């Protein structure tokens with residue numbers, strides 16, 4: 141690709157990735173070696189203010205110039221990757237005699253630049269006429285005439301690579317003409333690296349999040365989106381569950397104009413938004429109306445972001461390793477993308493989704509009680525948590541889980557920490573996409589391998605609502621992504637077959653039958669053929685019964701300020717598994733020890749005798765306390781009482797008196813603006 145910046149003073153031609161992509165001149169003809177050398181010799185004309193040369197290196201021409209960067213003399217090279225800046229040798233800061241001449245080199249890739257702009261004139265207070273001449277000679281940029289090119293990018297914290305802070309790289313070329321050339325060339329480089337960056341976003345803002353700081357946080361990061369040229373539509377939530385309604389109500393027309401949704405607030409608004417989207421996606425996949433296929437496809441291609449402004453912000457912390465709104469915003473502007481597993485939780489009366497955690501017992505009790513003390517801000521969790529810890533309640537329950545084929549296959553990777561480019565997530569995505577493609581091809585050929593009466597067969601009316609051509613296309617897409625080894629978003633067809641119930645659930649929907657079979661009353665457990673068959677076989681189900689202080693189904697690592705390494709040390713964003721953490725009945729002191737251990741190291745198998753950590757793809761929990769003891773509290777929230785607690789899904793309490801659940805991981809159901817935590 142040829143990036144050409146013309147100016148009356150300078151013709152700067154950059155050929156990027158000439159070897160890979162085949163070079164073309166501006167008029168579209170291939171660049172011959174003679175034209176290349178003509179450009180070279182033309183550009184080697186002596187420069188008055190800066191020494192600009194084009195050097196031929198390994199078949200690529202690069203621009204190189206001596207200029208000032210961030211106020212210091214430097215040699216800057218423009219390569220196909222970005223800017224390589226070499227600062228001239230200077231004195232290191234530090235006490236004599238250790239200070240010695242040093243030079244440093246840095247690469248700023250185009251892929252990490254948000255925007256480039258011509259510098260603004262200095263503020264009136266710094267007008268040249270008001271400054272002493274000695275200062276002007278030391279700092280030429282204060283003269284007001286020095287041309288400036290500002291590159292908006294970020295800096296990684298030396299202590300923690302995933303913590304990013306804003307940075308404006310200031311180049312001071314010798315003349316206006318050169319400044320324009322540099323700005324144009326850098327702008328073209330950013331443009332070339334901008335594939336996947338969003339152009340238009342819908343922002344859902346919860347002004348009530350955290351210590352009511354949603355608006356303030358948004359005002360801090362909004363300029364970044366504007367500088368990156370992203371169009372924004374901002375909508376504030378007016379009441380609880382408003383984000384759910386707004387997300388579920390998005391029309392195809394609206395979806396066509398946006399590349400993603402940015403949730404500003406806590407985990408709650410993120411949870412509500414993706415629940416709304418998945419609900420709409422399932423409905424569209426099941427619908428036979430014209431336009432439903434497009435709507436489902438638009439919904440499944442949408443990316444979600446979380447700008448943290450809440451009390452816990454586990455989603456942002458887990459996705460980026462940082463709770464900084466700036467870091468989250470940069471990930472969005474750069475168009476980072478990865479898939480996220482989602483836990484589908486079915487009760488007798490509702491289907492909900494969780495991206496972080498479904499917790500029964502201690503965590504749910506704390507969330508439920510803390511809601512009345514929201515005016516205290518995030519501190520409410522510490523206060524209520526202490527009270528609940530001292531009370532230390534255990535709840536009787538029957539827990540069943542299945543490790544599944546994926547879980548077993550990945551068992552040997554048990555001690556891999558999830559990060560950017562995680563090998564476990566990649567391997568799991570590959571396995572899932574391959575399995576999905578096999579199942580969908582079978583479905584497209586009308587030869588489903590499910591036995592009659594199996595959960596898969598029960599969902600077939602919804603699945604068959606999807607046109608067969610679409611199923612085939614989805615299968616082909618899944619097969620293609622599988623062969624490439626890349627994670628693929630589940631297609632609307634697959635989502636339709638796995639999310640939509642063909643009939644309203646009965647209250648007895650989750651009555652457990654004999655160990656090893658799901659029984660006819662569980663129409664919700666539907667996975668591609670391999671798992672369904674495996675579950676029908678029954679031998680994979682395991683059952684535990686006892687009294688538990690906490691039962692937690694943890695889908696992602698769940699990092700937060702209190703659990704820097706994650707609630708589970710070896711959790712993953714997209715491995716198709718959850719970690720089932722069971723804390724057996726214990727004393728307040730033991731529970732405190734568990735909390736401290738989780739906070740410092742994250743739960744891992746074998747660390748504490750009374751804590752069990754298991755891999756699972758599906759879980760059923762049946763509380764064994766007296767039925768009907770979960771009552772509505774004064775604030776409308778569930779209040780656990782007697783021998784029953786309630787479920788907390790990503791910080792939101794599960795409504796309804798029946799807290800028996802059937803939960804299942806849906807691999808890579810959500811696409812988010814993230815690259816995983818940089819280690």
Ligand SMILES: Nc1ncnc2c1ncn2[C@@H]1O[C@H](COP(=O)(O)OP(=O)(O)OP(=O)(O)O)[C@@H](O)[C@H]1O
Pocket residue numbers: 346347348349350351377378379380381382404405406407408409410412449450451452453454791792
């Ligand atoms: N305008 C609003 N007024 C009152 N409540 C709202 C409004 N908008 C959203 N909510 C509710 O506020 C609750 C909390 O929101 P959110 O999770 O974003 O913040 P948080 O609880 O402080 O953070 P975290 O979940 O990270 O602890 C959600 O249940 C949501 O439904």
